[in-house]
Amino acid sequence: MIYEIFVRSFRDSNGDGIGDLNGISQSVDYLKEIGCSYVWITPIFASPSFHGYDISDFLSVNPCFGTIDDFNNMVQTLHRNGIRVILDIPLNHTSSQHEWFQKALLGDDVCKSRYVWANSSTNIEEVRPWDNVPVWHSSLQGYYHGTFGGSMPDLDYSNSFVLEYMLDVMKFWVKRGADGFRFDAAKHIFEYDHQKNIDFWRNVSECLKAVNPDLMLIGEVWDHPEVVKSYSQAIGYCFSFDLASLIKEAILKGDPQILLGAISRNSLTHSVLFLTNHDASRLATQMKDERLRKLAFQILFTLPGVPCLYYGEELGMKGEYSPFFTEHVIEPFPWYEALHGKGQTMWKAVMYNTGFSGVSVEENRKRENSLFWRIKSLARFRKLNGWIQNALVENYRCEGPLLIYDIHGARKISVIHNFSDSPISCQESAVGPWSTLVIAADEHIVFSD
Ligand code: ACG
DSSP, rough: OOOOOOOEHHSSSSSSSOOOOHHTTHHHHHHHHHHHEEEOOOOOOSSSSSSSOOOSSEEEOTTTTOOOOHHHHHHHHHTTTOOOOEEEEEEOOOOOTTTHHHHHHOOHHHHTTOOOOOOOOHHHHHHBBTTTOOOOOOOOOOOOOTOOOHHHHHBBBTSSSHHHHHHHHHHHHTTTTOOOOEEEEGGGOOOOOOOHHHHHHHHHHHHHHHHHHOOEEEEOHHHHSSHHHHHHHHEEEEOHHHHHHHHHHHHHHTTTTHHHHHHSSSSSGGGEEEEEOOTTTOHHHHHHHHHHHHHHHHHTTTEEEEEEETTTGGGGOOOOOTTTTGGGGGGOOOSSTTTTTTOOOOSSSOOSSSSSOOOOHHHHHHTTTSHHHHHHHHHHHHHGGGGGGGGGEEEEETTTTHHHHHEEEESSSEEEEOOOOSEEEEETTTTTTTTTEEESSOOEEEEEE
């Protein structure tokens, strides 16, 4: 299981209220307790912003998070405990504070050639198709392209220097122990040209795998499943946004039929399966009933592919996403019910996950039947059944509110999920409300309240 950590909010080691790399090292026992095999850490590189997706230096650690030695120490600590590290890297753009762009603004032609500039035929009124936000931004040197705003100018990968530089950047981090990358905004490298992007990522993947064939490479391609599938074959893995929305929709509507199509059209063995991330409203805000959230994770952990947990999902953290206030879904991780204690981050005022609201690690640990405990038992199940990741889903079907399928790989199991609030009998067994029954050759495993 992959655990997404928003570094700034996770654990603070030096008392400045900001999460840091030494804080992640000091959290290794918690990471082992929840059973993760990978941590995906959001960008750690030098950046002027709170979110870190606009990089001003790809070869240095954001001083808020620590030093390169702290990075080395974190990697070694996690590796010693069987946890590998996936770095989130936005190759599509740099920060406007990056040295290259600052020089470009002063007229340096070499640096200008590393970015995308308007020409006489450019429609500078162009907007993003999904929300009509303008993508061309004016400067003393003319209009430049920035899909994610003027503070994040897009790099021009038709300039071979740019790719060579970024490959060296990634090899730099791999040599220091990074076990993989999350490629941010992977479909925007060559805007609207999926085939060029796929060729680009196939080349990146081959170059990196030549350094370390075991790297875990994941593309963030927020698009329809048939588009995502073509990227995942070039990169290795992609997040399944399709399943993320349909698992929640099927459970909220109590209708497993909604999921049948998604199981067939997503190449699961090349998918990272998740429910939410730092770009979406928190799961406990989308699905208030903890019993439904348990079923969502029971599905996530009993399908092929790699399950991914967003930090705080296991605790029931809340937060409403807004493109203007993305901070509501990246609030400080609540270690303590009083939201105060060793390692507690407090870089921003807390609006949703306040003290004594039941979401802290302290409070969840005390609630034996909480989602927190369910996720730990599901993660243990997946660790004992690693073969599921590359297995096939067969005979998937619905019988009333039951979703039933076989997972066939090195071993074979049948899985039955109950999408209703009433117990239902199936194959001489009773499946409780919102529960999951796993039938293996030698045992029945039940995930139920
Ligand atoms: C990544 C990171 C995000 C980061 C950036 C920029 C990119 O996760 O945290 O923001 O470095 C688009 C991009 C994604 C991008 C998101 C935020 N995420 O493709 O790479 O925006 C549609 C579009 C998608 C679009 C999505 C946004 O197709 O391309 O994502 O809308 O909502 C169905 C459809 C699907 C559709 C969805 C939703 O699923 O199939 O196509 O997606 O419905 O409608 C960083 C910071 C932010 C800051 C930003 C500027 O983290 O805080 O605001 O930079």
